[in-house]
Amino acid sequence: MPDQEHRKRLDALDDRIAALKGKEQKPHQEEHYSQANMAWRMVIELVSGLGIGFGIGYGLDSLFGTLPILLVVFTLLGFAAGVQTMMRTANELQRTKSAEAAGEEKRTEDGD
Structure with a gap:
C-alpha cells in the first residue's frame, strides 16, 4: 500500500512540474542541435x-x-551565389527566432 501512495504522490509531483515548465518548451540540447x-x-x-x-568554369574552359x-569567373560567381544563399538562410533563421520570441511574449502577456 505505501508504494501505491508514494507512486501517486510522485505522479502528482511530475504533473505539477510539467505544468510549470510548459509543454512547448524545447530542451536545451534540441536547440543546440538545431x-x-x-x-x-x-x-x-x-x-x-x-x-x-x-x-562549370572548368568544363567551359576545357x-x-x-x-x-x-x-576564375565562374568560381567567383559560385562564391557569390553561395554567400547569397547563405544570407537567405540566415534571414530565415532570424525571422523564425523573432516569430518565436513574439509568440512567447504574447503568451506571457496573456498569462499575466
Whole structure:
C-alpha cells in the first residue's frame, strides 16, 4: 500500500512540474542541435556554390580552350551565389527566432 501512495504522490509531483515548465518548451540540447544543423546547412550551401561554379568554369574552359579565365569567373560567381544563399538562410533563421520570441511574449502577456 505505501508504494501505491508514494507512486501517486510522485505522479502528482511530475504533473505539477510539467505544468510549470510548459509543454512547448524545447530542451536545451534540441536547440543546440538545431543551431548546429543550421550552421552545417550554411557551410554546405557556400561550399556547394563554390563547387558548382568551379565545375562549370572548368568544363567551359576545357570546351573552349581558355583554361584559367572562365574557371576564375565562374568560381567567383559560385562564391557569390553561395554567400547569397547563405544570407537567405540566415534571414530565415532570424525571422523564425523573432516569430518565436513574439509568440512567447504574447503568451506571457496573456498569462499575466
